Amino acid sequence: MIEVRGLTKRYGEKIAVSDLSFTVQPGIVTGFLGPNGSGKSTTMRMIIGLDRPTAGSVTVDGRRYRDFAAPLTEVGALLEARAVHTGRSAFNHLLALAQTHGIPRRRVDEVIDLVGLAEVARKRAGGFSLGMGQRLGIASALLADPSTFILDEPVNGLDPEGIRWIRNLLKALAAEGRTVFVSSHLMSEMALTAEHLIVIGRGRLIADTSVEEFVRRASGTVVRVRTPQASKLRDLLISADVTVTSVVSDTLEVTGLPSERIGEAAAGAGVTLYELTPQQASLEEAFMDLTRDAVEFHGAASAGAAAALEGQV
Amino acid sequence: MTTITAAASATSHSAPGRPRLTQARIVRSEWTKLRSLRSTLFTLLAAVLFVVGLGILISWGRASHWSQESPGDRFGFDPTNTSLSGTYLAQLAIGVLGVLAFSGEYATGMIRATLGAVPKRLPVLWAKAGVFAVVTFVLMTIAAIVAFLGGQAMLSAKHIQTNLTHPGVLTAVIGAGLYLTVVGLLGVALGALLRSTAGGIATLFGILLVLPLIVHFLPSNWSRHIERYLPSNAGQSIINVVHDPSAMQPWTGFFLFLGYAVIAVAAAALVLVRRDA
Ligand SMILES: Nc1ncnc2c1ncn2[C@@H]1O[C@H](COP(=O)(O)OP(=O)(O)OP(=O)(O)O)[C@@H](O)[C@H]1O
Numbered sequence: 074m075i076e077v078r079g080l081t082k083r084y085g086e087k088i089a090v091s092d093l094s095f096t097v098q099p100g101i102v103t104g105f106l107g108p109n110g111s112g113k114s115t116t117m118r119m120i121i122g123l124d125r126p127t128a129g130s131v132t133v134d135g136r137r138y139r140d141f142a143a144p145l146t147e148v149g150a151l152l153e154a155r156a157v158h159t160g161r162s163a164f165n166h167l168l169a170l171a172q173t174h175g176i177p178r179r180r181v182d183e184v185i186d187l188v189g190l191a192e193v194a195r196k197r198a199g200g201f202s203l204g205m206g207q208r209l210g211i212a213s214a215l216l217a218d219p220s221t222f223i224l225d226e227p228v229n230g231l232d233p234e235g236i237r238w239i240r241n242l243l244k245a246l247a248a249e250g251r252t253v254f255v256s257s258h259l260m261s262e263m264a265l266t267a268e269h270l271i272v273i274g275r276g277r278l279i280a281d282t283s284v285e286e287f288v289r290r291a292s293g294t295v296v297r298v299r300t301p302q303a304s305k306l307r308d309l310l311i312s313a314d315v316t317v318t319s320v321v322s323d324t325l326e327v328t329g330l331p332s333e334r335i336g337e338a339a340a341g342a343g344v345t346l347y348e349l350t351p352q353q354a355s356l357e358e359a360f361m362d363l364t365r366d367a368v369e370f371h372g373a374a375s376a377g378a379a380a381a382l383e384g385q386v
Numbered sequence: 387m388t389t390i391t392a393a394a395s396a397t398s399h400s401a402p403g404r405p406r407l408t409q410a411r412i413v414r415s416e417w418t419k420l421r422s423l424r425s426t427l428f429t430l431l432a433a434v435l436f437v438v439g440l441g442i443l444i445s446w447g448r449a450s451h452w453s454q455e456s457p458g459d460r461f462g463f464d465p466t467n468t469s470l471s472g473t474y475l476a477q478l479a480i481g482v483l484g485v486l487a488f489s490g491e492y493a494t495g496m497i498r499a500t501l502g503a504v505p506k507r508l509p510v511l512w513a514k515a516g517v518f519a520v521v522t523f524v525l526m527t528i529a530a531i532v533a534f535l536g537g538q539a540m541l542s543a544k545h546i547q548t549n550l551t552h553p554g555v556l557t558a559v560i561g562a563g564l565y566l567t568v569v570g571l572l573g574v575a576l577g578a579l580l581r582s583t584a585g586g587i588a589t590l591f592g593i594l595l596v597l598p599l600i601v602h603f604l605p606s607n608w609s610r611h612i613e614r615y616l617p618s619n620a621g622q623s624i625i626n627v628v629h630d631p632s633a634m635q636p637w638t639g640f641f642l643f644l645g646y647a648v649i650a651v652a653a654a655a656l657v658l659v660r661r662d663a
């Protein structure tokens with residue numbers, strides 16, 4: 074279990090993380106989401122003591138990371154930036170880490186096999202592709218068989234097979250009762266992997282929710298209706314809180330009314346319905362809605378396009 | 387995922403003791419790091435070749451020109467120091483290697499893995515400094531002995547050689563190894579302090595090589611008082627057998643040099659613990 078309490082980090086004038094509090098439970102995968110620069114990596118670095126909090130505290134299983142007698146057996150971390158000397162082989166890199174804790178050499182070979190690096194283990198890590206580097210990082214996190222995992226964008230650079238492998242690995246680790254905390258930009262990826270979500274923006278907590286709840290809130294806001302009497306139904310439904318747009322001549326999209334109310338209204342007026350479907354708003358859209366105000370770096374392209382549109386109007 | 391669990395029980399049962407951080411294990415890890423970088427091995431080899439090769443070459447040169455040298459040239463001739471003159475070149479290699487011990491980890495990001503495994507941090511500094519000091523001292527002292535013996539063999543052609551039983555000679559030969567070891571320690575400290583390879587190397591050679599030049603240009607009644615206390619001048623007094631009255635006594639000078647390095651290591655310790663990785 075990871076407990077973050079009032080965590081704050083300043084870099085000079087810049088506040089990277091601001092009074093953040095949440096708890097990461099064992100036994101499930103917890104996703105850590107937020108736009109670029111929202112403070113995910115900074116928070117993760119503070120958990121393992123690489124950066125010192127300006128205020129607040131963070132503990133793993135009730136203790137500060139630096140107080141552990143065998144830190145690697147408590148927390149396995151994969152950080153965003155590579156943490157490998159480019160001149161050393163994957164094997165020697167892992168061996169050096171293992172030796173600090175007296176972990177046997179056999180275990181080094183084991184994790185190398187586990188992440189599928191056996192063939193390149195004796196080659197310089199500097200020549201590794203992004204995905205191979207990521208696998209090496211995961212091997213070092215697994216090395217001491219820790220009870221907590223902190224992974225900063227682990228799927229970054231992995232091929233589809235690698236992504237699926239990570240997803241299954243994380244779920245399996247959680248199923249064994251471990252704490253698994255994974256950051257990502259991709260809501261859709263997290264929806265497949267995580268059970269719980271911590272969402273931050275500009276260093277502040279935006280949401281601390283189960284994935285199920287998040288999906289439920291995100292869906293069902295738009296209902297698609299197909300009817301031969303589209304204009305009649307439209308007049309029937311439209312009001313201050315309800316908007317109706319027509320997609321094709323016989324199809325309407327209704328916002329602001331649940332499907333039950335629409336069906337009842339249609340039955341009452343004798344309108345025939347061919348279709349009545351609550352639309353799943355995409356998770357990615359829901360995520361962007363949630364974090365819209367907290368996005369720090371808007372793409373120059375979209376900002377430019379918006380400006381161009383304004384100019385035309 | 388039974389592999390992970392199976393491995394877990396293997397780790398905790400059959401290993402000699404449960405996984406736990408100890409200073410000795412961290413030393414072992416740093417030894418693995420040192421020997422597993424090819425660039426380190428090449429640089430150490432270069433340092434050995436500098437000490438041995440240059441020492442013998444310069445001794446040969448002095449011997450072959452001895453008959454043409456004037457009494458003024460011959461005044462203060464130090465056969466020991468002549469055969470150890472490769473030390474002055476080897477200090478560049480050892481110094482760079484010392485700086486890289488930390489700066490190389492900062493440059494590649496390895497430092498985050500290192501400090502993630504040892505979050506108390508200071509044991510890493512002790513281990514790195516210790517491993518590097520022992521390796522440097524052993525290799526460089528052996529190289530100095532070989533250079534001395536080879537150099538004296540060259541000088542013996544003109545009967546101007548010395549031997550290890552003469553007063554101060556053994557001290558100077560071992561002193562060459564000691565001097566290079568402290569240069570390395572100074573480099574390790576500067577690498578940890580500045581975190582940058584370029585900055586660390588520039589500062590180290592600024593202190594060792596440029597500082598004496600600058601002081602030399604000061605008014606002579608100032609420089610006369612300062613010169614001998616400069617780190618490299620103080621440290622190198624141990625490699626001289628024929629005593630220069632303006633220099634410090636061999637061991638006093640060496641310990642002053644060591645003192646400077648200890649101050650640098652202490653500053654590095656402070657910064658390592660305080661600053662974000
Ligand atoms: N060492 C540092 N010095 C100064 N500012 C920093 C430092 N590290 C992070 N920041 C700033 O803190 C903010 C949070 O950065 P962080 O890397 O934690 O975000 P993130 O959520 O991981 O972003 P991304 O999704 O792009 O990885 C950013 O504005 C960043 O510029």
Ligand SMILES: [Mg+2]
Nearest residue numbers: 113114115153
């Ligand atoms: Mg990040």
